[in-house]
Amino acid sequence: MPNRLPPGKVPWDIVAELVSGELPPEVVLGPAAGEDAALVEIGGELWAVASDPVSFTATDAGRLAVIVNANDVAVRGARPRFFLAVGLIAPHEATEERVRELLSQVRDTCAEVGAVLIGGHTEVTPGLPHSIVVGTMLGRVEGEPVTTGGLREGDLVGMTRSAGLEGTTILLNELGGRLRALHGDEVLEGADEILGGDWLLVAPEALQAAACHGVTALHDVTEGGVGEALYEMARASGVGIDVEKSAIPVLPATATVCGDLGLDPLGLIGSGSLIVGGDPDDAAEIETVFSASGIPFTWIGHAVAADEGSRTTVPRFPRDELIKTTMMRGIEAVIFDMDGTLVDSSYDWPTIRRRLGVTGASIIDDLNGLPEPDRSRRWAELEAIEATATAQATIHEGVHELIEVLAEHHLSNALVTNNSDANVRRLLDRFGLHFDVIVNRDSGLWKPSGAPVKEAVRQLGVVPGRCLGVGDSHYDILAAREAELGGVCVLHDGAGRHDREADLSFEDIPRFIRYLNIVLE
Numbered sequence: 001m002p003n004r005l006p007p008g009k010v011p012w013d014i015v016a017e018l019v020s021g022e023l024p025p026e027v028v029l030g031p032a033a034g035e036d037a038a039l040v041e042i043g044g045e046l047w048a049v050a051s052d053p054v055s056f057t058a059t060d061a062g063r064l065a066v067i068v069n070a071n072d073v074a075v076r077g078a079r080p081r082f083f084l085a086v087g088l089i090a091p092h093e094a095t096e097e098r099v100r101e102l103l104s105q106v107r108d109t110c111a112e113v114g115a116v117l118i119g120g121h122t123e124v125t126p127g128l129p130h131s132i133v134v135g136t137m138l139g140r141v142e143g144e145p146v147t148t149g150g151l152r153e154g155d156l157v158g159m160t161r162s163a164g165l166e167g168t169t170i171l172l173n174e175l176g177g178r179l180r181a182l183h184g185d186e187v188l189e190g191a192d193e194i195l196g197g198d199w200l201l202v203a204p205e206a207l208q209a210a211a212c213h214g215v216t217a218l219h220d221v222t223e224g225g226v227g228e229a230l231y232e233m234a235r236a237s238g239v240g241i242d243v244e245k246s247a248i249p250v251l252p253a254t255a256t257v258c259g260d261l262g263l264d265p266l267g268l269i270g271s272g273s274l275i276v277g278g279d280p281d282d283a284a285e286i287e288t289v290f291s292a293s294g295i296p297f298t299w300i301g302h303a304v305a306a307d308e309g310s311r312t313t314v315p316r317f318p319r320d321e322l323i324k325t326t327m328m329r330g331i332e333a334v335i336f337d338m339d340g341t342l343v344d345s346s347y348d349w350p351t352i353r354r355r356l357g358v359t360g361a362s363i364i365d366d367l368n369g370l371p372e373p374d375r376s377r378r379w380a381e382l383e384a385i386e387a388t389a390t391a392q393a394t395i396h397e398g399v400h401e402l403i404e405v406l407a408e409h410h411l412s413n414a415l416v417t418n419n420s421d422a423n424v425r426r427l428l429d430r431f432g433l434h435f436d437v438i439v440n441r442d443s444g445l446w447k448p449s450g451a452p453v454k455e456a457v458r459q460l461g462v463v464p465g466r467c468l469g470v471g472d473s474h475y476d477i478l479a480a481r482e483a484e485l486g487g488v489c490v491l492h493d494g495a496g497r498h499d500r501e502a503d504l505s506f507e508d509i510p511r512f513i514r515y516l517n518i519v520l521e
């Protein structure tokens with residue numbers, strides 16, 4: 001099967017292989033990870049060139065196309081000057097009014113940033129689900145160029161405004177009603193200034209910063225938020241960045257919205273914010289650049305020697321946190337693990353594995369592979385451990401409510417567990433739980449194989465991509481991935497241990513319910 005790439009930026013390694021190579025001397029900066037604009041010498045002048053699409057459904061796609069490209073050249077210290085726009089109009093949007101609207105947005109925003117529209121192409125493109133505007137901006141570098149990769153060991157690292165501004169706006173626009181219902185207007189405290197603000201265009205302050213002698217590197221935050229932007233700057237510069245996480249400014253509205261949805265503000269799409277590298281000797285001068293324009297600016301860390309293992313002391317986010325809020329779209333069924341996920345059966349798996357002498361990935365496979373009489377003896381031992389755990393098991397807080405919320409939204413459910421049929425029945429009876437489909441190990445299928453999950457999907461009569469797996473362990477993630485489920489959520493302890501591998505993670509079921517109540521239609 002071809003290795004399909006997930007939505008979002010294509011991994012740099014794949015791109016690098018194809019775009020690297022000998023470049024003529026007039027190309028001062030060519031394709032490079034984290035560098036959003038090239039630098040070329042034309043007629044003795046240095047020009048920055050950037051190209052970016054606006055590929056989402058946005059009423060102001062024409063305006064955004066100019067802004068993102070103006071930002072990209074401005075962080076090079078280049079004043080936006082000439083703009084080209086390719087407008088690919090989706091057939092269902094192909095009205096004269098829509099085209100006029102897009103092009104006037106492009107023209108007006110160009111004027112706003114001091115650029116002129118010098119050409120492009122506009123067409124109605126069959127097959128497009130929504131319109132796309134691809135912009136290319138040329139800007140002349142006024143002084144010394146600045147790059148993402150200019151950060152040196154010992155430099156200070158700062159940022160303007162706060163983390164996840166753009167994502168907060170998107171979430172408040174899309175889910176504001178439900179968030180307000182949850183908190184009252186409190187959630188919108190400080191949100192007006194975000195929603196009403198004109199902070200997306202960072203070109204003016206980027207140009208001012210670039211002109212400041214002590215500024216060594218600039219990068220604008222976009223997808224993957226501050227975390228990914230810091231990683232990109234560290235990688236492009238060949239250094240590490242030691243960040244004081246608590247120093248990263250997060251607005252109260254952003255913190256509330258992220259808290260409700262289980263998102264990390266540091267990985268939330270964050271246009272409107274600039275990452276700035278600076279010489280410590282010029283720190284005061286750099287601060288003045290921003291304070292003079294009334295733009296909040298905070299030092300959040302400094303550059304250290306590169307450590308290939310981890311470039312930054314905050315996590316990176318190759319996948320933007322915003323994607324988590326769309327995980328439930330199209331989901332028709334939820335497939336639960338039992339032990340540890342719905343019931344707290346306090347299995348101490350590492351100790352049990354040691355006791356049973358299990359070394360392989362799967363306890364069940366290991367025991368089945370033993371010769372007799374060892375096989376029966378160890379199985380009896382495991383069953384005794386399970387019987388004790390089952391007798392002592394308690395139900396996790398919120399399970400009944402969780403099942404109800406899913407039912408209210410017409411989602412079916414299944415239970416896929418490596419426990420035995422007898423124990424499953426005992427627990428479900430005791431806790432009054434019912435599932436549309438149950439697959440336990442007596443079926444002859446068990447995790448971490450995807451087979452029991454596939455069997456549950458088959459019995460549910462749905463498409464795997466329309467199911468969400470919910471578990472607490474690495475087994476659950478492996479099984480869900482192999483069964484090609486639409487997503488996997490880890491709960492409880494698993495959230496702390498596996499949150500980077502899962503699509504969603506919550507410390508407890510009430511938090512998962514809160515998320516579902518906001519995102520489910």
Ligand SMILES: [Mg+2]
Binds near residue numbers: 337338340341472
């Ligand atoms: Mg479990």
